Amino acid sequence: xxxxxxxxxxxxxxxxxxxxxxxxxxxxxxxxxxxxxxxxxxxxxxxxxxxxxxxxxxxxxxxxxxxxxxxxxxxxxxxxxxxxxxxxxxxxxxxxxxxxxxxxxxxxxxxxxxxxxxxxxxxxxxxxxxxxxxxxxxxxxxxxxxxxxxxxxxxxxxxxxxxxxxxxxxxxxxxxxxxxxxxxxxxxxxxxxxxxxxxxxxxxxxxxxxxxxxxxxxxxxxxxxxxxxxxxxxxxxxxxxxxxxxxxxxxxxxxxxxxxxxxxxxxxxxxxxxxxxxxxxxxxxxxxxxxxxxxxxxxxxxxx
Numbered sequence: 001x002x003x004x005x006x007x008x009x010x011x012x013x014x015x016x017x018x019x020x021x022x023x024x025x026x027x028x029x030x031x032x033x034x035x036x037x038x039x040x041x042x043x044x045x046x047x048x049x050x051x052x053x054x055x056x057x058x059x060x061x062x063x064x065x066x067x068x069x070x071x072x073x074x075x076x077x078x079x080x081x082x083x084x085x086x087x088x089x090x091x092x093x094x095x096x097x098x099x100x101x102x103x104x105x106x107x108x109x110x111x112x113x114x115x116x117x118x119x120x121x122x123x124x125x126x127x128x129x130x131x132x133x134x135x136x137x138x139x140x141x142x143x144x145x146x147x148x149x150x151x152x153x154x155x156x157x158x159x160x161x162x163x164x165x166x167x168x169x170x171x172x173x174x175x176x177x178x179x180x181x182x183x184x185x186x187x188x189x190x191x192x193x194x195x196x197x198x199x200x201x202x203x204x205x206x207x208x209x210x211x212x213x214x215x216x217x218x219x220x221x222x223x224x225x226x227x228x229x230x231x232x233x234x235x236x237x238x239x240x241x242x243x244x245x246x247x248x249x250x251x252x253x254x255x256x257x258x259x260x261x262x263x264x265x266x267x268x269x270x271x272x273x274x275x276x277x278x279x280x281x282x283x284x285x286x287x288x289x290x291x292x293x294x295x296x297x298x299x300x301x302x303x304x
Contacts, residue, residue: 044180045188047261055108056295063101063278071097079198080172084154087200093144093216100142101278105295134168136160137298144216149179151276157302175252186260189253204250251302258297263290
């Protein structure tokens with residue numbers, strides 16, 4: 001009898017343990033999934049192929065010590081670049097200068113609306129309307145965060161004279177770029193905070209863009225709506241709407257839409273990556289059919 005009772009107790013304890021284990025497994029799995037950041041997805045922005053008023057040529061991608069040295073010098077000489085770096089560093093999000101890269105090239109002659117005195121460009125800023133001349137362009141990307149299908153950092157657009165040494169115009173902004181479609185190498189911008197006169201302004205408010213992201217933090221860790229293209233924002237979007245939004249055009253966004261409007265398409269899935277980097281932009285797949293469009297698109301978007 002004692003032997004029977006002993007085995008019955010062991011059996012009951014075992015069954016109880018199994019029952020507790022079965023009930024806890026789904027809970028543990030659900031808890032684990034709740035803590036795991038969900039990948040941020042967004043509806044791709046509409047693109048087109050705008051008329052290029054100036055062709056691009058001489059597309060090059062630079063990285064390494066050459067670009068890092070350039071960025072450090074710009075930080076010393078440009079109050080806008082210095083302000084962008086300070087703004088990020090004050091948040092303990094240090095820009096990775098050693099990982100910066102640049103796109104460079106030359107602009108061809110103006111195809112239309114040639115002003116007297118030769119080709120002219122106008123800084124497409126809501127704060128400035130003075131015209132400047134220039135032929136050589138440079139886009140420098142200084143990352144703060146570079147994750148799969150997401151890039152956050154400081155973009156510096158320099159316009160040079162025909163000597164390629166004197167800067168005649170500059171636009172600086174904090175930017176957040178994402179790749180909405182994992183099957184197509186095309187990037188959209190969802191956040192742009194321009195820098196003017198040494199001050200980082202409020203983020204530009206346009207359909208499909210956020211106005212108060214926590215710059216430098218992965219989007220998957222922020223309380224943002226996945227659908228920012230809806231005409232009537234839902235409650236999730238109301239939560240992240242900033243009290244102050246900046247008018248004007250998102251120039252880096254326009255450049256990206258122009259660039260990938262021209263060189264987007266199924267053929268560029270051959271890049272086979274989800275990163276925004278010098279190595280990808282310098283690949284034969286991108287550079288051969290896309291690079292000079294990226295240069296030409298600077299005219300009419302960042303500069304006009």
